[in-house]
Amino acid sequence: MPLTEKEIKELSQHARQLRKDILDVTFWAGGAHVGGSLSMVEMLVLLYYKYLNIDPKNPSMADRDRFVLSKGHAGAGLAPLLARRGYFDFELIKSFNKFKSPFGMHLDKHKVTGLDASTGSLGHGLPMAVGLALGARRQSMAWRTWCLLGDGECNEGSVWEAAMAAAHYRVTNLVTLIDRNRFMVDGGTEQVMALEPFADKWRSFGFAVKEANGHSFAELSAAFDAAIAEASAPTVIIAHTVKGKGVDFMENDVRWHYGGLDSDMLEKAKRRIDA
Amino acid sequence: MAEGLTWNVYDANTMTQADIYGEVLCKLGETNERIVGLSADLARSTKIGVFAARYPDRFFNAGIAEQNMFGMAAGLALSGLTPFVSTMAAFTTMRAAEQVRTDICYQNLDVKIIATHGGISFGQAGTTHHCTEDIAIMRSMANMTVIVPADGIECANAVVACLERPGPVYIRIGRGFEQACYSSDDYGFTIGKAVEITAGSDITLICCGITVLQAKEAARLLHESDGLSVRVINMHTIKPLDTEVILKAIAETRRIITFEDHNVYGGLGSAVSEVIAESGRACAFSRVGIPDCYSIVGYPEDLYNFYGLDTDGIVKKVREVMKRDFEEEENWEDGF
Numbered sequence: 246m247p248l249t250e251k252e253i254k255e256l257s258q259h260a261r262q263l264r265k266d267i268l269d270v271t272f273w274a275g276g277a278h279v280g281g282s283l284s285m286v287e288m289l290v291l292l293y294y295k296y297l298n299i300d301p302k303n304p305s306m307a308d309r310d311r312f313v314l315s316k317g318h319a320g321a322g323l324a325p326l327l328a329r330r331g332y333f334d335f336e337l338i339k340s341f342n343k344f345k346s347p348f349g350m351h352l353d354k355h356k357v358t359g360l361d362a363s364t365g366s367l368g369h370g371l372p373m374a375v376g377l378a379l380g381a382r383r384q385s386m387a388w389r390t391w392c393l394l395g396d397g398e399c400n401e402g403s404v405w406e407a408a409m410a411a412a413h414y415r416v417t418n419l420v421t422l423i424d425r426n427r428f429m430v431d432g433g434t435e436q437v438m439a440l441e442p443f444a445d446k447w448r449s450f451g452f453a454v455k456e457a458n459g460h461s462f463a464e465l466s467a468a469f470d471a472a473i474a475e476a477s478a479p480t481v482i483i484a485h486t487v488k489g490k491g492v493d494f495m496e497n498d499v500r501w502h503y504g505g506l507d508s509d510m511l512e513k514a515k516r517r518i519d520a
Numbered sequence: 521m522a523e524g525l526t527w528n529v530y531d532a533n534t535m536t537q538a539d540i541y542g543e544v545l546c547k548l549g550e551t552n553e554r555i556v557g558l559s560a561d562l563a564r565s566t567k568i569g570v571f572a573a574r575y576p577d578r579f580f581n582a583g584i585a586e587q588n589m590f591g592m593a594a595g596l597a598l599s600g601l602t603p604f605v606s607t608m609a610a611f612t613t614m615r616a617a618e619q620v621r622t623d624i625c626y627q628n629l630d631v632k633i634i635a636t637h638g639g640i641s642f643g644q645a646g647t648t649h650h651c652t653e654d655i656a657i658m659r660s661m662a663n664m665t666v667i668v669p670a671d672g673i674e675c676a677n678a679v680v681a682c683l684e685r686p687g688p689v690y691i692r693i694g695r696g697f698e699q700a701c702y703s704s705d706d707y708g709f710t711i712g713k714a715v716e717i718t719a720g721s722d723i724t725l726i727c728c729g730i731t732v733l734q735a736k737e738a739a740r741l742l743h744e745s746d747g748l749s750v751r752v753i754n755m756h757t758i759k760p761l762d763t764e765v766i767l768k769a770i771a772e773t774r775r776i777i778t779f780e781d782h783n784v785y786g787g788l789g790s791a792v793s794e795v796i797a798e799s800g801r802a803c804a805f806s807r808v809g810i811p812d813c814y815s816i817v818g819y820p821e822d823l824y825n826f827y828g829l830d831t832d833g834i835v836k837k838v839r840e841v842m843k844r845d846f847e848e849e850e851n852w853e854d855g856f
Binding site for chain 1: 618
C-alpha cells in the first residue's frame, strides 16, 4: 500500500528529529559513527513507525518482528529512535559512551531495552538474522526478521556464507537491507574493496534484489512491500544513500565516518537539518 | 605400536561410543521440541547426523561455513530454540571463535556445542585438524561452561546435564573412539563436580578426557609394582572448576600432576595450577600435555604414547614426581 502524503509528512518529521537526535548523541558522547547513522535514518524510521509489529510497552512480545542492526557501530542512530519510540527515557542517552553507561557505541541487548540482538563486530548480523528467520519458521511463528547491513560490511566472508544459507533455506521471512552509502573507514567502497556489480552479486547468490533511493520513503516503502510479498526467495533491498545525509559539511566526506562535534558545529549541523 | 584402524567416515556411524551422543540427543529431542541441530558438513563425523536423520526438519547443515553456522545458532537461540552444534573442535574454537564469543557467549545464549576431534584424537589428519588450544580459548570466554568427558557415557551424561544449565556449554570430545572408562552412567555426574576415580594418599593425578582411563590403569599398576597409593580425579568440567577437590588434594597428597590432551598452556594444567598458586600452600606439581609445540602425525595411540599421555607415560611421570623429595627440604612444612 503506497504511503499517503500525510504519512510521508509525519515520517519526514520523525526523520528530521532522529537526525537531530543523532547529532545530540554525537555531541554528548564526545564522538560517534555519525555519518553512517545519518545515512540509515529513513530506513529505521520507516521500520519503527510503520512496518515493524512491535509494542514498546511489551518489548519481549512473543510475536514481535525482529530487527538486527548488523552495522552495529551505528548504535548512535538506533538508540535515540528506540527512546523516541518509547522503549526507555530519552534522557538516559545523555550517558552515551560514559563510564558504566548502558549505551556504548555498539549496543548491548542486555542493557538496552528493545534490542533483539547485540551487534558490533561486522559480518555477524546476517547469520544471526538467518537463524532468527529459521527459528520463526521452525516454530510456525508469523513474525518477520529485518536485518540492516552496511555496504562496507559486505567485505566480510560471513555475510556471503549467510547469503548462501538464506537462499539455500529459502528464508522468505527475512528482509535484508543494505545502507549503500559507498563509504567505509579508509575511503570509498570501490577504492578500498570494490563491491560492484553489487546487485548482481546478490542476484547470483539467489536473492530477489530491489533497489531504492534510501532517503525516499515512497521508494523504500514500495521496496519493503515488494520484499514482504516475495514468496520464492530471500530479498535484499539495496538502499542508495548519502553518508552524513542532511548535514552539508558531513555529506559524502569519509572523515565523518566517526567524528565529534563541539557546540558550534552541533548548532550549525542542526540548522542544516531544519533548513 | 598401534595397528592401523580400518574404519572410514561412512561406517563410523555404526561403531563408536560417540554414537551414544547422537542417540541421547535423539532421545532428548523426542520430548524437547526446542532442540535443533546444526553442523557444517560434518554431520556424519560428529554423530549429530543421527539426529539429522531422525528429525530432518530440526537440523540445519550450514555447509562448510562455520562462522555463519555459529551466527545462525545464535539467531535460532534468540528465537527461543536450543541449538546443539557439532563440528570439529579446531573449527569451532578458532575458525568461528569470534562468533562463539560475540554472538553466543556475549549474548549468553542457550547454545550447546559438542565439538569433536579434540586434542590429537584425529592424529593421522595432521596438525591442522588437531586441536590443542580449545580448552584455553573456551575457558577464557565469560558465560561459557567447558566440559571434557572421559568417554562416551560421560559425554551422554554431559549432554543430558547441559540442557538443565542455561547458557552456552562447550563439550569437547575426541574423535569418538575413546575407550570406555565407565561401565554405567549412574556414577553421579554433575557439572562442576569432579569425580574421584580411585582413592589415594601419596599423589593425585588430575585428568580429563582420554587421560582418565589411562591414569586409572596407571594407578593400578603403580599400586601393584611400587606400592603407591594414587588418587585419580576425573576433572570433567574445566569451567567452572571444582576447586575444592584440588585444595583437598594439596592438603592430603601434597603432590599433583595434571594430564590432558591439550597444550600445557591454558588448559586443565593451567587451571589447576592457578588454584594451587592461589592456595598459598606448597605442593609438588607437574603438567603433562602437548609441550607447546605443533603435534606430530600418527595414530592417536602412538601419539598418546609419544606425549606421555598413555599408561606408560603416566607411570613414568608419577615415579619422577615421587622422586622429588621435597619433604626433606627445609621449610616445606607450612602448617597443615
